[in-house]
Amino acid sequence: MKIKDEVAKRKTFAIISHPDAGKTTLTEKLLLYGNLIRSAGTVKGKKSGKFATSDWMEIEKQRGISVTSSVMNFPYKDFQVNILDTPGHEDFSEDTYRTLTAVDSVVMIIDSVKGIEAQTIKLFKVCRMRGIPIFTFINKLDREGREPLELLEEIEEVLEIETYPMNWPAGMGKRFLGIFDRYNHQFIKFNGNEAETHIPLSEIEGFEELITKEEFVAASDELDLLNEAGNQFSLEAVLRGEQTPVFFGSAIAPFGVQDFFDTFITLAPTPGPRKATEGIVAPDDPDFSGFIFKIQANMNPAHRDRIAFVRICSGKFERGMSVKLSRTGKVFKLAQSQQIVASSRDTIDEAYAGDIIGIYDPNAYQIGDTLIEGKANFEFDELPKFPPELFKKVMAKNVMKSKQFKKGIEQLVQEGAIQLFKDKRTESYILGAVGELQYEVFKYRMENEYNVEVLFEQIGERIPRWLKTEQVKESLFDDRNLLVRDRNDNYLVLFRNEFSLNWFKDNHKEIDLIDLFEVNSYG
Numbered sequence: 001m002k003i004k005d006e007v008a009k010r011k012t013f014a015i016i017s018h019p020d021a022g023k024t025t026l027t028e029k030l031l032l033y034g035n036l037i038r039s040a041g042t043v044k045g046k047k048s049g050k051f052a053t054s055d056w057m058e059i060e061k062q063r064g065i066s067v068t069s070s071v072m073n074f075p076y077k078d079f080q081v082n083i084l085d086t087p088g089h090e091d092f093s094e095d096t097y098r099t100l101t102a103v104d105s106v107v108m109i110i111d112s113v114k115g116i117e118a119q120t121i122k123l124f125k126v127c128r129m130r131g132i133p134i135f136t137f138i139n140k141l142d143r144e145g146r147e148p149l150e151l152l153e154e155i156e157e158v159l160e161i162e163t164y165p166m167n168w169p170a171g172m173g174k175r176f177l178g179i180f181d182r183y184n185h186q187f188i189k190f191n192g193n194e195a196e197t198h199i200p201l202s203e204i205e206g207f208e209e210l211i212t213k214e215e216f217v218a219a220s221d222e223l224d225l226l227n228e229a230g231n232q233f234s235l236e237a238v239l240r241g242e243q244t245p246v247f248f249g250s251a252i253a254p255f256g257v258q259d260f261f262d263t264f265i266t267l268a269p270t271p272g273p274r275k276a277t278e279g280i281v282a283p284d285d286p287d288f289s290g291f292i293f294k295i296q297a298n299m300n301p302a303h304r305d306r307i308a309f310v311r312i313c314s315g316k317f318e319r320g321m322s323v324k325l326s327r328t329g330k331v332f333k334l335a336q337s338q339q340i341v342a343s344s345r346d347t348i349d350e351a352y353a354g355d356i357i358g359i360y361d362p363n364a365y366q367i368g369d370t371l372i373e374g375k376a377n378f379e380f381d382e383l384p385k386f387p388p389e390l391f392k393k394v395m396a397k398n399v400m401k402s403k404q405f406k407k408g409i410e411q412l413v414q415e416g417a418i419q420l421f422k423d424k425r426t427e428s429y430i431l432g433a434v435g436e437l438q439y440e441v442f443k444y445r446m447e448n449e450y451n452v453e454v455l456f457e458q459i460g461e462r463i464p465r466w467l468k469t470e471q472v473k474e475s476l477f478d479d480r481n482l483l484v485r486d487r488n489d490n491y492l493v494l495f496r497n498e499f500s501l502n503w504f505k506d507n508h509k510e511i512d513l514i515d516l517f518e519v520n521s522y523g
């Protein structure tokens, strides 16, 4: 019974956005509501643009474990909240994608001035292929942004998801009056620097000055139209990932943020069952189980420890418990466990399905590994592979070291740190990654753990498309559209750009080009 109650409190989600949309600002407000920090401005040092300030963060920086790996965990109302950060900027990597396999829902922030941007689309695609429920926060209403209807249209068209505005803004920028909260039947009035006021719609007639304003009347008319002809709210559709509830607000003011959070946290799903090789694993199953979605290697040679991030899928974690690594059958004692929080790093004694814990990795774990308690034997579904975007040729600086070079690459690739391909003609090694950071980590670890200096030769951004083996025709490809083999000997083409890809599609309709994002959604 206890486990079931604990699981029912868990809300585990990630916030996704394009850099500068306001992820840090919004996260900070949520941490304030959760009493995790005392004042705004502590999460991100504005000058460096990096997370900074607290001692813990300084230590983390020195030790090379980036704070961007953080999981923020705090109680809020009746809930236990886990927010997973999805590193953007120069830290964007496969880990960012993999983080999304560990959450139950996602908050997508969109800048009301800029609309949908590149990184949002990429992260959205991953949510879509996993069927993760997505809640949208359209930020920066205090600025002159695009028309709300236009923004909704863009979401529906570009992301192909139905929208349901949970609230509706009256004016924006300097003429911003506030929002109609459709869900709670109230008007939230914007008062500039002063705290917002909540007016039940049944009492709005008393606010003569407000309701006669042009922006109020216009928004009210639009709302009538939405009520009549717009989409119906459907929580079922939201939970299936087919409809996104849209909230307007301003993270910095803050305006509408706490109302958004209260509604979101109520509607967001609690941990559900997860697919495994032996069937479905229920979150309230008494035996502990979980999977590793990320391994953070320490870049400081004086502290060679690594931390594995585990998403608990069932049961209860207790410090000191023994678990079995399904892949090898070996048993490990989980003695050092950490919960990673933005402001402190505490050892935790217990955790439940839905929670994320960091455990000490005795160099035994791999990304995607399943850990289980008890007699059962199963593995959770393999983590999806994500299409790399950035490619480089790699070689050992000293040819005498080719043995260590191969061993190092093999292990790092196995671990999921980076992807490896081979040129079809020259057999040279090509690495593929989602972001530049992966190359830096790779180079560093090759030098420090395998004692091999590596050289890169830039290939650049490419668009990978997999081929069906029987359709491979070497003559069709050259250095521009490079034919390579992945680790499982499947062929793919690295197209130079969107133009080459489309040209190829038009001229070789007989050849199927497979996008990894699409493959995963059918898998």
Ligand code: GDP
Pocket: 017, 018, 019, 020, 021, 022, 023, 024, 025, 026, 044, 139, 140, 141, 142, 143, 249, 250, 251, 252, 253
């Ligand atoms: P991140 O890169 O997504 O984490 O974005 P930040 O939270 O760092 O915000 C990027 C910039 O937008 C910063 O200068 C913020 O002060 C600003 N910003 C965030 N939210 C708002 C908002 O609601 N209104 C306005 N005008 N600016 C905002």
